[in-house]
Amino acid sequence: VADTTLTRELTQNPLKKIWVPSSTNGLPERHISQRKVCMTNCPTLIVTVGLPARGKTYISKKLTRYLNWIDVPTKEFNVGQYRRECVKIYKSFEFFRPDNEEGLKIRKQCALAALNDVRQFLTDEGGQVAVFDATNTTRERRETILRFAEQNGFKVFFVESVCEDPDVIAENIVQVKLGCPDYTHCNTEDAVADFMKRIKCYENSYQPLDEELDRDLSFIKIIDVGRRYLVNRVQDHIQSRIVYYLMNIHITPRSIYLCRHGESDLNIKGRIGGDSGLSARGKEFAKALGQFIQSQNIRDLKVWTSQMKRTIQTAEALGVPYEQWKALNEIDAGVCEELMYEEIQQKYPLEFALRDQDKYRYRYPKGESYEDLVQRLEPVIMELERQENVLVICHQAVMRCLLAYFLDKTAEELPYLKCALHTVLKLTPMAYGCKVESVCLNVDAVNTHRDRPSVRFTNTHPLSMSVSLVLVKQASPPVIA
Amino acid sequence: MPRELTQNRIQKIWIPSKDDKPSMPRTCPHLANSPTVIVMVGLPARGKTYISRKLTRYLNWIGIPTKVFNVGEYRREAVKHYSSYDFFKSDNEDAVKIRQQCALAALRDVKTYLTEEEGQVAVFDATNTTRERRDMILEFGSVNGFKIFFIESVCDDPNVIACNILEVKVSCPDYQDCNKTDAMEDFKKRIECYRMNYQPLDPDQYDKNLSFIKVIDVGRRFLVNRIQDHIQSRIVYYLMNIHVQPRSIYLCRHGESQHNLQGRLGGDSGLSTRGRKFAGALAKFVKEQNLKDLKVWTSQLRRSIQTAEALNVPYEQWKALNEIDGGVCEEMTYEEVRERFPDEFALRDQDKYYYRYPSGESYQDLVQRVEPVIMELERQENVLVICHQAVMRCLLAYFLDKSADEMPYLKCPLHTVLKLTPVAYGCKVESISLNVEAVNTHRDRPDDVKRGPSTLIRRNSVTPLTSPEPNKKPRIEGLDDTIIREVTPTQLTLCTASHTTLALSTQVIVFLMMMSQQ
Numbered sequence: 001v002a003d004t005t006l007t008r009e010l011t012q013n014p015l016k017k018i019w020v021p022s023s024t025n026g027l028p029e030r031h032i033s034q035r036k037v038c039m040t041n042c043p044t045l046i047v048t049v050g051l052p053a054r055g056k057t058y059i060s061k062k063l064t065r066y067l068n069w070i071d072v073p074t075k076e077f078n079v080g081q082y083r084r085e086c087v088k089i090y091k092s093f094e095f096f097r098p099d100n101e102e103g104l105k106i107r108k109q110c111a112l113a114a115l116n117d118v119r120q121f122l123t124d125e126g127g128q129v130a131v132f133d134a135t136n137t138t139r140e141r142r143e144t145i146l147r148f149a150e151q152n153g154f155k156v157f158f159v160e161s162v163c164e165d166p167d168v169i170a171e172n173i174v175q176v177k178l179g180c181p182d183y184t185h186c187n188t189e190d191a192v193a194d195f196m197k198r199i200k201c202y203e204n205s206y207q208p209l210d211e212e213l214d215r216d217l218s219f220i221k222i223i224d225v226g227r228r229y230l231v232n233r234v235q236d237h238i239q240s241r242i243v244y245y246l247m248n249i250h251i252t253p254r255s256i257y258l259c260r261h262g263e264s265d266l267n268i269k270g271r272i273g274g275d276s277g278l279s280a281r282g283k284e285f286a287k288a289l290g291q292f293i294q295s296q297n298i299r300d301l302k303v304w305t306s307q308m309k310r311t312i313q314t315a316e317a318l319g320v321p322y323e324q325w326k327a328l329n330e331i332d333a334g335v336c337e338e339l340m341y342e343e344i345q346q347k348y349p350l351e352f353a354l355r356d357q358d359k360y361r362y363r364y365p366k367g368e369s370y371e372d373l374v375q376r377l378e379p380v381i382m383e384l385e386r387q388e389n390v391l392v393i394c395h396q397a398v399m400r401c402l403l404a405y406f407l408d409k410t411a412e413e414l415p416y417l418k419c420a421l422h423t424v425l426k427l428t429p430m431a432y433g434c435k436v437e438s439v440c441l442n443v444d445a446v447n448t449h450r451d452r453p454s455v456r457f458t459n460t461h462p463l464s465m466s467v468s469l470v471l472v473k474q475a476s477p478p479v480i481a
Numbered sequence: 482m483p484r485e486l487t488q489n490r491i492q493k494i495w496i497p498s499k500d501d502k503p504s505m506p507r508t509c510p511h512l513a514n515s516p517t518v519i520v521m522v523g524l525p526a527r528g529k530t531y532i533s534r535k536l537t538r539y540l541n542w543i544g545i546p547t548k549v550f551n552v553g554e555y556r557r558e559a560v561k562h563y564s565s566y567d568f569f570k571s572d573n574e575d576a577v578k579i580r581q582q583c584a585l586a587a588l589r590d591v592k593t594y595l596t597e598e599e600g601q602v603a604v605f606d607a608t609n610t611t612r613e614r615r616d617m618i619l620e621f622g623s624v625n626g627f628k629i630f631f632i633e634s635v636c637d638d639p640n641v642i643a644c645n646i647l648e649v650k651v652s653c654p655d656y657q658d659c660n661k662t663d664a665m666e667d668f669k670k671r672i673e674c675y676r677m678n679y680q681p682l683d684p685d686q687y688d689k690n691l692s693f694i695k696v697i698d699v700g701r702r703f704l705v706n707r708i709q710d711h712i713q714s715r716i717v718y719y720l721m722n723i724h725v726q727p728r729s730i731y732l733c734r735h736g737e738s739q740h741n742l743q744g745r746l747g748g749d750s751g752l753s754t755r756g757r758k759f760a761g762a763l764a765k766f767v768k769e770q771n772l773k774d775l776k777v778w779t780s781q782l783r784r785s786i787q788t789a790e791a792l793n794v795p796y797e798q799w800k801a802l803n804e805i806d807g808g809v810c811e812e813m814t815y816e817e818v819r820e821r822f823p824d825e826f827a828l829r830d831q832d833k834y835y836y837r838y839p840s841g842e843s844y845q846d847l848v849q850r851v852e853p854v855i856m857e858l859e860r861q862e863n864v865l866v867i868c869h870q871a872v873m874r875c876l877l878a879y880f881l882d883k884s885a886d887e888m889p890y891l892k893c894p895l896h897t898v899l900k901l902t903p904v905a906y907g908c909k910v911e912s913i914s915l916n917v918e919a920v921n922t923h924r925d926r927p928d929d930v931k932r933g934p935s936t937l938i939r940r941n942s943v944t945p946l947t948s949p950e951p952n953k954k955p956r957i958e959g960l961d962d963t964i965i966r967e968v969t970p971t972q973l974t975l976c977t978a979s980h981t982t983l984a985l986s987t988q989v990i991v992f993l994m995m996m997s998q999q
Contacts, residue, residue, distance in 0.1 A: 008790055231702065231721065247714060372800060386711060
């Protein structure tokens with residue numbers, strides 16, 4: 001008979017509702033971990049490779065944004081920026097000439113400085129992935145990086161972008177190079193001419209990743225903006241996710257429209273969750289939304305809703321086909337479903353306080369947290385990346401999560417993003433980011449937003465939560481906007 | 482005027498009531514798109530059938546009706562007795578004709594499946610090594626409005642090839658009268674027949690506009706060209722995550738819980754005394770298995786974590802492995818459910834796969850929730866998953882290719898470990914009871930309920946299917962007229978009369994009498 005007394009006791013962390021073994025010294029046990037994307041202890045160094053204007057920085061920034069959103073601490077290190085710090089004024093492409101010894105020296109130093117910061121981020125600052133964004137076009141440079149990684153115990157994954165389409169390159173230059181600090185005092189023609197010469201400086205010494213010579217390296221070669229990919233030796237889960245992400249993104253111009261369902265009956269009563277229908281004003285909004293969509297004259301618009309009545313009712317008013325996603329359902333408030341905030345504060349004062357303490361990680365009893373939502377929404381984001389024009393009719397917490405992805409908001413900011421009823425956000429990818437237009441459809445609705453409270457705990461370590469009172473700013477009752 | 486909505490009683494999906502056509506609940510890629518024909522490419526023994534069947538199993542499990550069409554099987558129907566590799570020589574005119582007819586017959590069945598039988602994906606499993614053959618298929622796709630996606634497997638590692646031949650060729654019907662050595666020799670010559678005319682996919686010139694993935698050296702490298710849509714993207718992702726390393730997956734439930742004892746469903750109770758005893762027995766069992774690098778996964782519910790704790794090894798908690806959410810029925814006994822929600826109780830028995838608890842989940846929801854777990858299980862090697870009844874049924878249905886109809890009735894008793902080991906084209910299952918008593922939580926399909934979901938639900942939604950049996954009748958026209966060469970004495974010597982009973986046979990692998998419903 002096995003000795004059953006040796007099993008450690010479990011306690012449930014009050015914030016995240018995770019069961020953890022309680023040990024004698026009060027410190028978190030090593031044996032358990034919540035499933036995270038990056039389960040290895042080995043940080044990863046992503047290294048971009050490619051001539052200028054091949055989208056390396058675009059990919060670096062986008063990938064960094066995605067990884068941070070799925071809770072993998074990631075940071076990009078752009079060597080060009082280090083160079084701009086070092087060489088205050090950019091004169092011309094001559095700096096990049098392969099025979100410019102002074103230039104070479106500075107550029108090498110900048111690369112090393114960036115690598116040093118990479119080491120610090122991955123080793124001392126809890127970083128999990130670092131994106132080393134530079135041309136890295138010579139085998140010699142890549143060897144240096146591989147040695148650096150080996151010394152520090154980092155895995156290396158190369159992302160090479162290869163493109164010879166002159167239209168794509170010209171468009172890149174116009175989108176992101178002309179406006180960059182190097183060319184602030186140039187006119188367009190001169191800037192373009194200079195940049196083309198800059199590219200030339202790299203071309204002669206460019207040694208692309210090779211199927212044979214580099215067969216032991218882990219990499220993805222992206223050819224012609226995603227027409228073709230060569231993937232070599234994917235080592236682990238995170239590299240597999242990165243490859244999948246890179247293969248799903250595109251740069252075709254399009255817009256994503258995000259909005260919530262029309263005002264619902266429960267909204268009016270100030271109750272959270274549930275599955276109620278639209279109020280009269282909510283129906284008005286649905287109609288206005290239909291008119292708005294028509295006026296936008298959008299090509300091939302896809303419409304997505306959740307499986308809750310209020311979003312579907314909203315979509316019905318558009319008179320177009322729509323797809324229901326269970327993954328877009330509002331955050332599950334568990335035992336607090338259909339309660340008012342005042343009732344929650346009365347019935348579950350501790351829960352109420354905990355939520356204000358760390359709204360992102362707080363999980364409702366028998367419900368979900370924003371952190372859970374992000375995990376649930378990841379396939380939606382992946383499909384949004386694949387699609388072109390899409391209207392997503394969802395819910396407050398869900399919309400905050402999606403918005404945080406597109407606008408690169410932190411976990412701290414996410415639960416407090418303003419997503420008002422009866423307002424459509426139009427997101428259009430632009431340069432390295434996203435343009436946002438907020439369109440209020442002029443139909444009154446209650447305000448369901450609660451600001452971050454002004455007084456909070458200082459000690460926020462989730463595992464050593466002390467149960468004392470927290471002064472929390474009272475949520476104001478729903479206000480007719 | 483916006484249409485009124487009513488909530489479908491089984492799935493709890495809101496649909497417009499006037500119209501018969503509900504908007505499709507998004508559980509899988511958009512179905513209105515053109516069907517897809519996946520075309521395998523590669524020399525024999527490169528894993529084409531392995532990939533075909535595994536991929537088909539995955540697609541069916543996530544709800545995309547998929548079927549394999551293996552031309553070799555059509556050929557075996559047409560040519561009752563395989564004599565030798567001579568059949569595959571490119572100058573064997575009669576054989577060439579037969580092989581062509583088999584391919585055409587298979588394509589005809591592909592067309593029927595995709596246009597008349599609600600199939601979404603057909604996997605055309607053959608060597609397809611010449612441009613001529615592939616052009617013919619592309620034409621076929623174009624004429625019928627099917628998307629074409631090629632999967633080529635390229636491998637020149639002699640060890641891998643020899644291993645493949647031993648695992649699946651030597652025991653196939655072609656070689657049932659041969660000993661291993663002879664079979665191996667003949668098969669190698671068979672490969673040579675193809676090699677001379679093999680025209681691999683050429684991404685740079687000839688095939689640059691085709692959509693395909695080239696799998697090189699069993700997944701060491703991939704070349705992916707022109708992915709057209711969501712399903713192709715998912716297929717590529719899946720192919721990049723699977724591997725052929727030998728390993729085992731252990732599935733079990735948490736130890737018996739307090740709620741189990743009371744006959745209550747759901748909740749988050751702790752282990753009973755017997756449950757703790759099981760946890761200890763599990764620890765002993767795991768030790769005895771002497772595995773290298775075992776990963777242990779649990780849900781985030783207390784009972785599975787308590788079970789893992791007894792193993793005294795690191796484990797990871799997955800929220801995705803939590804038991805099915807019983808919604809308003811959480812923590813009730815089945816009797817209480819029957820009393821308080823008699824309609825719901827009846828509806829669940831009517832269609833247990835699609836039935837969603839009010840404010841809860843269905844098995845269909847579970848499949849979607851658990852898919853990332855499956856993907857990661859494919860990436861991993863030895864894993865022990867300590868989960869729950871409904872979740873375990875979902876996982877098991879994936880590994881054992883069970884349909885949506887069967888899934889909710891798979892037997893997953895407490896205190897029993899299932900050890901799954903991939904073998905040949907399927908999965909070997911060993912059921913190990915750890916000899917600790919527990920309540921029985923299994924409810925059989927009620928007798929008065931007819932099998933299969935009702936038509937109302939089936940329309941516009943997808944049913945995970947068991948990968949359909951390959952068509953047995955090739956329906957090859959005019960084959961009676963074809964002269965099939967009689968076996969001549971010289972050819973016979975290649976296959977001696979002495980039988981060697983082989984340990985593995987593709988038929989034997991698909992077990993599970995114990996798993997089927999009553």
